[in-house]
Amino acid sequence: MSTANAPTRWRSVLPHLDQPLPPDRTPHPQGATGIQVSLPLELVRQSVQPKEYWDIPAEVADAYRVFRPTPLWRARAFERAVDARVPIYVKYEGGNISGSHKLNTALAQAYYYARAGVRELVTGTGAGQWGTALAAACALFGMKCTVFMVGTSLHHKPHRGTLMRTLGAQVHASPSNLTDIARQSTTGVNSLSLAIGEAVEYAARTDGAAFCIGSGETYSILHQSVIGLEAADQLTALDARIDTVVGCVGAGSNFGGIALPFFAAATAAGTRPPHLVAAESATTPKLTRGTYAYDRTDATGTGPMEAMYTIGSSYPIPDAHAAGLRFHGAAKVLSAMRHRDQITATAVGQVQALQAGRLFTRGEMVLPAPESGHALAAAARLAGAGTDTAHGPLRAQRGVLVCVSGHGYLDLSAYQQLMDGELTDDSPDPQALRAAVRGLNRIQQPTRPAPATAPPPRHTLATPHEATATAGSRP
Incomplete structure (x- = not known):
């Protein structure tokens, strides 16, 4: 068995891609409104800048x-x-x-959100590993945590919910009766997409809360x-x-x-x-x-x-x-x-x-x-x-x-x-x-070369430490 020193920097693949990623698109017509997902600016930078190495903050490195x-x-x-x-x-x-591996990003995200003045993180989870990781990270950085977990998964693995609650999180089976999107669902399906949707809606209407997700985002x-x-x-x-x-x-x-x-x-x-x-x-x-x-x-x-x-x-x-x-x-x-x-x-x-x-x-x-x-x-x-x-x-x-x-x-x-x-x-x-x-x-063909500069983020979230902006949601 082999061990090594824990890394002090993260490494991005973005500088090594031969073409830029296709830009995100808004799903709304001009002038339409919808729930928005806000991110600390540093997470936005990590998503769009072709910078190879990013220093791991000391507090996150200590937790690692x-x-x-x-x-x-x-x-x-x-x-x-x-x-x-x-x-x-x-x-x-x-x-x-x-x-699971989920704690690696949960600690980083909780750190950046806490610095941005967010008091509660809300998320959706499937098997419960991400929800547990975020609950642990929120406990470490003194934040509230609310988790919507796919109902069938929570039924099969009730102790996942127990562990999250032990860490201080509020856990809700999805579909729940707490959100419009769940009440309006015609299928009653248990899906990660619905659990995430519930978390997005719940965070948007809760003061001091932000939606947080930990898998597919850059x-x-x-x-x-x-x-x-x-x-x-x-x-x-x-x-x-x-x-x-x-x-x-x-x-x-x-x-x-x-x-x-x-x-x-x-x-x-x-x-x-x-x-x-x-x-x-x-x-x-x-x-x-x-x-x-x-x-x-x-x-x-x-x-x-x-x-x-x-x-x-x-x-x-x-x-x-x-x-x-x-x-x-x-x-x-x-x-x-x-x-x-x-x-x-x-x-x-x-x-x-x-x-x-x-x-x-x-x-x-x-x-x-x-x-x-x-x-x-x-x-x-x-x-x-x-x-x-x-x-x-x-x-x-x-x-x-x-x-x-x-x-x-x-x-x-x-x-x-x-x-x-x-x-x-x-x-x-x-x-x-x-x-x-x-x-x-x-998308039929490979994307065209990137513009000289990335387009500016579309929304902002007030923070006592730094400006913030928004990006899409993902499990």
Whole structure:
């Protein structure tokens, strides 16, 4: 097992992209109004400026040192269990209070919002890892926290709610009776998009509160770069060689955190980056079966439309043990890179994911979250007989690095259902997928070069320390 020093800077991939990201679009006609999402200015800067390194604030770095650096090891028992031809290295992010990588950005965001004078952070969460991370960060920085958690997930994992409440958060099952968007919902569907929409609406009408989200936004992926930066140092210390990096994808912060620092390092050195493989849920196959188009990021439809690979925000995602992977779209950074063949993707069903998680548990004595099981299943394919991806057969030749983004101790019911033979995998209906993206503004060609300067942010949030501006919402 290898450790390293915790990074003192985050590393951005933006300076290393060959083209700029497509600009966000407002969903409202000229003069129309809607709920607005405000961000501290530093988070806006981190989203748009092509600056490579960003200093981690001292208060955030101190909080990181409680659980970072996180361990990396060669998973030899798992290699034997899956008949791997090449080494498999695991970067484990489940050893903090939230049980996942989500705490890396939750601490950073709570710090910036607190400096901006915000007294309460409001969010939506699927499996509860992000809600738990934000509750912990708010407790550390003396802020209130309100969480809307997907109702079916909260029902299956009530102890997630207990942990968030122990940390001082208010937790509401979504759909709730607290928001207009939930009351007006005609489907009654339990979805992350709706939970986020409830959080956006609730924050907009609550004095001193701000909506906060932690997965697909460019600044949250930047904060997660500590994962890949540490992993690169740890692999060097082990004299290990890899040519493939795997992470699971909901909106994209875990995969972006483990993979994009390797892309940035390779492009900066003028060398070929490793294969970057995003493992997504087969129930929510945005990168493998979705459309690259402008789509909304939450059920309110009031935030900016973002360019993303999507299966449509209206698509009724089937219930499955994929937890945080059950979001309809991928981060705009990852979507742009997918469109340019800089990353690839593979879809994994819940049965295969949990089977991989069980093999990993029995060999490595670490219980992975179901989301991480998707990454482990993909890593096993890549290190073993190979896999068919959207880009054809892909096979690791030297070694695989995989991020186990969180622990599964609050997901034991999923493993019990697996062992009881109660789980199946149903492929999404192609007609339903087509219907959900019908009418979206598709992106057919790579984007044009960026203007000399980025357009100014559209809105402001008063702060005693610095000016702030707004950006879109995302899980």
